[in-house]
Amino acid sequence: MEKENTVVQERKEAGYSRREKAVKFFRVLFKRKLVLISAVGLVLIVLMAIFAPLVAPYDPNVQSLMDALKTPSSQYLLGTDNYGRDILSRIIYGARVSLIVGVLAVGIACAIGTFFGMLAGFFGGIVDDVINRISEAIRSIPQIVLAMALCAVFGGGIINLSIILGISNMAVYIRMMRGQVLSIKETDYVMAAKLQGNKSLRLMFKHVLPNCISPIIVQMTLQVGQTILSEAGLSFLGLGISAPTASWGSIVSDGRVYLMQNPFFALAPGVCIALLVIFLNTVGDGVRDALDPRMRGRL
Amino acid sequence: MKHLLEVNGIHTCFMMDGKKVRAVDGVSFHLDRGEIVGVVGESGSGKSVTMMSVLQLVGAPGFVESGTVYLDGEEKNLLEYDGNSEKMRSVRGGRIGMIFQEPMTSLNPVLTIGYQIQENIMKHLDMDRQQAKERTIEMLRMVKIPDAEQRFDYYPQQFSGGMRQRIMIAMAMSAKPDILIADEATTALDVTTQAQLLEMIRSIAKETNTAVILVTHNLGIVARFAERIYVMYSGSVVETAGTRDIFKHSEHPYTRSLLRAIPRLDDPRDRILIPIEGLPPNPALRPDYCPFYDRCEYRKPECAKRNKPELEKVGEEHYSACWLTREELRQKEIEIQNTPRKAAPQKNIGSEKVLEVKNVRKYFPVLKGIMKRKIGEVKAIEEITFDLHKGETMGIVGESGCGKTTMARCIMRVYRPEEGEIKFSGVDIAQMKDKELQPYRSRIAMIFQDPFSSLDPRQTAGSIVAESLLINKSCKTKEELNRRVDELFTLVGLDPGLKDRVPHEFSGGQRQRLGIARALSSDPDVIICDEPISALDVSIQAQIINLLEELQAKLGVSYLFIAHDLAVVKHISDRVLVMYLGRVVEIADAQQLYANPMHPYTEALLAAVPEADPDVEEGKAAVPISGEVPSILNRPQGCPFHDRCSKASERCRKEVPKLMDKGDGHMVACFLYQ
Numbered sequence: 001m002e003k004e005n006t007v008v009q010e011r012k013e014a015g016y017s018r019r020e021k022a023v024k025f026f027r028v029l030f031k032r033k034l035v036l037i038s039a040v041g042l043v044l045i046v047l048m049a050i051f052a053p054l055v056a057p058y059d060p061n062v063q064s065l066m067d068a069l070k071t072p073s074s075q076y077l078l079g080t081d082n083y084g085r086d087i088l089s090r091i092i093y094g095a096r097v098s099l100i101v102g103v104l105a106v107g108i109a110c111a112i113g114t115f116f117g118m119l120a121g122f123f124g125g126i127v128d129d130v131i132n133r134i135s136e137a138i139r140s141i142p143q144i145v146l147a148m149a150l151c152a153v154f155g156g157g158i159i160n161l162s163i164i165l166g167i168s169n170m171a172v173y174i175r176m177m178r179g180q181v182l183s184i185k186e187t188d189y190v191m192a193a194k195l196q197g198n199k200s201l202r203l204m205f206k207h208v209l210p211n212c213i214s215p216i217i218v219q220m221t222l223q224v225g226q227t228i229l230s231e232a233g234l235s236f237l238g239l240g241i242s243a244p245t246a247s248w249g250s251i252v253s254d255g256r257v258y259l260m261q262n263p264f265f266a267l268a269p270g271v272c273i274a275l276l277v278i279f280l281n282t283v284g285d286g287v288r289d290a291l292d293p294r295m296r297g298r299l
Numbered sequence: 300m301k302h303l304l305e306v307n308g309i310h311t312c313f314m315m316d317g318k319k320v321r322a323v324d325g326v327s328f329h330l331d332r333g334e335i336v337g338v339v340g341e342s343g344s345g346k347s348v349t350m351m352s353v354l355q356l357v358g359a360p361g362f363v364e365s366g367t368v369y370l371d372g373e374e375k376n377l378l379e380y381d382g383n384s385e386k387m388r389s390v391r392g393g394r395i396g397m398i399f400q401e402p403m404t405s406l407n408p409v410l411t412i413g414y415q416i417q418e419n420i421m422k423h424l425d426m427d428r429q430q431a432k433e434r435t436i437e438m439l440r441m442v443k444i445p446d447a448e449q450r451f452d453y454y455p456q457q458f459s460g461g462m463r464q465r466i467m468i469a470m471a472m473s474a475k476p477d478i479l480i481a482d483e484a485t486t487a488l489d490v491t492t493q494a495q496l497l498e499m500i501r502s503i504a505k506e507t508n509t510a511v512i513l514v515t516h517n518l519g520i521v522a523r524f525a526e527r528i529y530v531m532y533s534g535s536v537v538e539t540a541g542t543r544d545i546f547k548h549s550e551h552p553y554t555r556s557l558l559r560a561i562p563r564l565d566d567p568r569d570r571i572l573i574p575i576e577g578l579p580p581n582p583a584l585r586p587d588y589c590p591f592y593d594r595c596e597y598r599k600p601e602c603a604k605r606n607k608p609e610l611e612k613v614g615e616e617h618y619s620a621c622w623l624t625r626e627e628l629r630q631k632e633i634e635i636q637n638t639p640r641k642a643a644p645q646k647n648i649g650s651e652k653v654l655e656v657k658n659v660r661k662y663f664p665v666l667k668g669i670m671k672r673k674i675g676e677v678k679a680i681e682e683i684t685f686d687l688h689k690g691e692t693m694g695i696v697g698e699s700g701c702g703k704t705t706m707a708r709c710i711m712r713v714y715r716p717e718e719g720e721i722k723f724s725g726v727d728i729a730q731m732k733d734k735e736l737q738p739y740r741s742r743i744a745m746i747f748q749d750p751f752s753s754l755d756p757r758q759t760a761g762s763i764v765a766e767s768l769l770i771n772k773s774c775k776t777k778e779e780l781n782r783r784v785d786e787l788f789t790l791v792g793l794d795p796g797l798k799d800r801v802p803h804e805f806s807g808g809q810r811q812r813l814g815i816a817r818a819l820s821s822d823p824d825v826i827i828c829d830e831p832i833s834a835l836d837v838s839i840q841a842q843i844i845n846l847l848e849e850l851q852a853k854l855g856v857s858y859l860f861i862a863h864d865l866a867v868v869k870h871i872s873d874r875v876l877v878m879y880l881g882r883v884v885e886i887a888d889a890q891q892l893y894a895n896p897m898h899p900y901t902e903a904l905l906a907a908v909p910e911a912d913p914d915v916e917e918g919k920a921a922v923p924i925s926g927e928v929p930s931i932l933n934r935p936q937g938c939p940f941h942d943r944c945s946k947a948s949e950r951c952r953k954e955v956p957k958l959m960d961k962g963d964g965h966m967v968a969c970f971l972y973q
């Protein structure tokens with residue numbers, strides 16, 4: 001009995017363990033049904049992309065011109081495109097490209113943008129000026145033009161495309177993060193931490209960053225959908241992924257013309273993009289709230 | 300209808316998470332013509348919501364559940380009209396004028412002040428534009444806005460806070476209302492401005508026979524200005540009587556406890572404040588019995604078994620809501636008087652100086668354009684000189700913008716002063732670089748004003764307190780660290796079991812205790828307290844003041860105690876430093892300063908502080924000081940105070956007086972004494 005007590009005591013003194021913290025985080029996160037459903041949806045989409053060869057009924061690139069532009073039937077669940085390729089299979093395979101490009105590009109944009117935004121806001125002065133001018137320069141060029149230029153230099157391919165889209169999107173995060181940091185920097189608790197002798201780096205990552213991320217998370221989840229469409233635009237211009245490889249964006253843009261013949265051609269991948277964005281957004285909101293101790297107990 | 304306004308049994312609820320939370324729980328009051336009534340209570344006591352309910356300004360998710368409001372001359376209960384009806388709109392602003400707390404946001408910045416007042420007049424009085432303009436100018440003159448005619452076309456941001464509040468008064472009074480509600484109207488202003496404004500409201504009210512409701516948490520204000528007082532606690536009026544009766548013969552335990560908890564200017568040196576233990580009840584969890592029961596010193600077990608007490612007559616125009624009879628109260632009072640209280644903590648002021656500040660000056664450059672050309676300087680503080688002994692408390696007072704915070708930040712070395720010495724245990728840290736400063740950081744700590752914004756919302760209480768221990772590596776093992784954190788928690792009166800909570804799970808007073816624990820964690824020699832209690836409720840303030848005093852006696856730290864509440868400063872300080880526009884004007888022993896202020900500004904400041912005692916208030920002359928604190932950007936030539944000083948001579952306009960010792964360490968910067 002006594003032993004048990006000391007164990008409890010020790011654990012209390014050490015605060016929560018990492019594992020306990022994680023359990024607590026997920027418990028709060030999934031307390032809202034909508035978040036749970038969205039998370040399951042996301043997992044399904046990812047599994048679908050990973051196991052595409054097992055899930056897809058047909059080869060996505062095999063053409064059968066005889067069956068072109070069929071409406072949905074038991075043979076082709078979502079019908080076929082103008083080359084007679086099965087749309088369902090193309091969507092399943094396309095998820096791979098779209099997910100990688102969407103998540104990677106946003107991840108890159110966010111990582112670089114947040115970092116430089118934080119530097120600009122935190123140190124101010126010349127650092128701020130330089131970063132700001134560069135970010136303004138990037139923002140002043142229309143995104144698609146910038147991406148085209150970069151594509152022409154670095155070439156296409158999924159990874160290159162993601163990096164390019166990431167760079168052309170990062171200005172938003174720089175601006176957003178800089179604004180956040182500027183206001184958080186002035187709060188009394190950052191001042192208090194500074195007066196205790198915290199070094200700049202620790203101050204930045206321990207006290208400033210965690211209090212700045214809420215709007216960044218929201219922005220990230222919204223931007224995934226936009227990036228998937230940008231990829232389609234670039235691919236359409238011949239700069240992104242080359243022709244037979246399917247991606248959600250490219251199926252939408254191909255199918256646009258054949259809305260009368262097979263509406264599912266454009267609609268189905270469109271719905272997929274929408275679902276992905278909604279799921280991401282819901283989960284993102286959930287993560288934001290679960291990370292925020294002020295919301296504890298309210299959820 | 301006997302009275303101008305009769306309000307009966309107001310119940311106002313807010314829907315929170317699907318539950319009804321009763322913010323106002325059956326409040327009744329009345330008001331006669333030309334009368335000034337005070338409504339006092341702590342934050343959350345429902346005083347503002349009561350006023351908003353009367354005017355039907357309570358927005359969703361709140362609503363007025365029941366009650367009646369009869370205004371003389373209106374046939375029906377005002378609550379029967381729709382909130383947006385023609386009738387209510389003409390009552391609001393027409394028959395009942397309002398002034399709110401925030402002068403900075405209650406005027407529309409894109410319209411001229413003249414236009415805004417004119418509109419109000421045209422809406423409520425039958426006047427054309429020209430007549431309305433004339434009346435506007437007349438109103439602006441009445442509130443003593445200089446050059447009223449020219450100022451008609453000014454925008455709100457061209458006025459100072461005090462001026463804007465005058466304009467709000469002009470607007471509220473412009474439609475000749477019968478009632479003026481001032482909801483914490485002067486809380487955001489400096490003491491001297493506050494005194495001027497309230498004085499003006501009183502004289503206008505008396506001239507025009509307007510009734511005034513002063514809603515405030517400041518007992519001093521109601522003691523000076525109100526004729527009758529309603530004391531509110533947790534959504535109910537607990538006591539009401541004439542001002543003198545409330546302060547001299549208070550009946551309700553809450554009122555009595557409150558008066559014991561606040562420091563006063565005429566306190567003896569060793570008076571100890573008796574805080575009200577506990578916290579006001581959360582309105583959502585308010586019990587059915589007397590809401591004050593849990594914190595009441597007089598309570599009897601029967602109180603918890605009965606319903607909430609109603610107001611009972613206990614004297615001439617004197618009502619109190621308490622189940623105890625006067626006899627029971629009297630007996631208990633004797634008992635309380637006789638219970639031994641903790642003696643005031645014994646201070647040990649050493650002869651050793653921990654901090655010597657000499658001639659410190661800090662200017663901020665005013666920059667313009669892309670090239671950041673320097674076009675001027677804000678002279679924030681100049682020639683600051685003082686010293687601080689071990690275990691001593693130095694109070695620093697002055698109105699907002701006088702440089703108190705800049706000075707604190709120079710000592711903390713957030714700013715690097717342009718000139719001067721800041722000797723910390725004999726070492727000058729004024730010009731040190733960040734690296735060199737590192738060992739000194741832990742020896743000066745700070746307690747902040749706002750306990751809500753000074754704690755990182757994403758850190759747990761434990762890690763907030765542990766942070767400087769980690770940085771300074773003062774604990775070798777994890778166990779030692781945890782033990783030290785527990786010790787600090789206990790020291791400031793918090794349960795170490797709360798370590799894993801985050802700041803928002805604590806109450807305001809608890810958070811301030813956390814802030815104190817954090818300041819103590821590095822074992823500092825000096826703690827700078829920047830208005831540490833001004834964001835707290837009156838009943839909590841005493842707890843924190845007592846804690847600070849106890850800690851000082853126990854640990855021998857020195858405090859620099861910055862505050863604008865002069866009674867609190869006097870209570871806690873050994874010596875007091877008075878600042879005006881970036882300069883020290885007087886330094887003296889606390890008792891001596893208050894008994895015998897030398898500088899005209901100190902004198903004016905002390906006279907402007909409203910005290911919670913009508914007897915003292917009666918003896919005071921009316922506003923002793925005119926004008927407002929000038930902006931630090933255009934500081935007057937010569938003595939900074941000369942243009943508001945009645946004793947200023949030609950010399951004051953040309954030369955700046957130096958701080959001189961007038962014996963016993965009483966230093967003053969004024970030519971009158973040279």
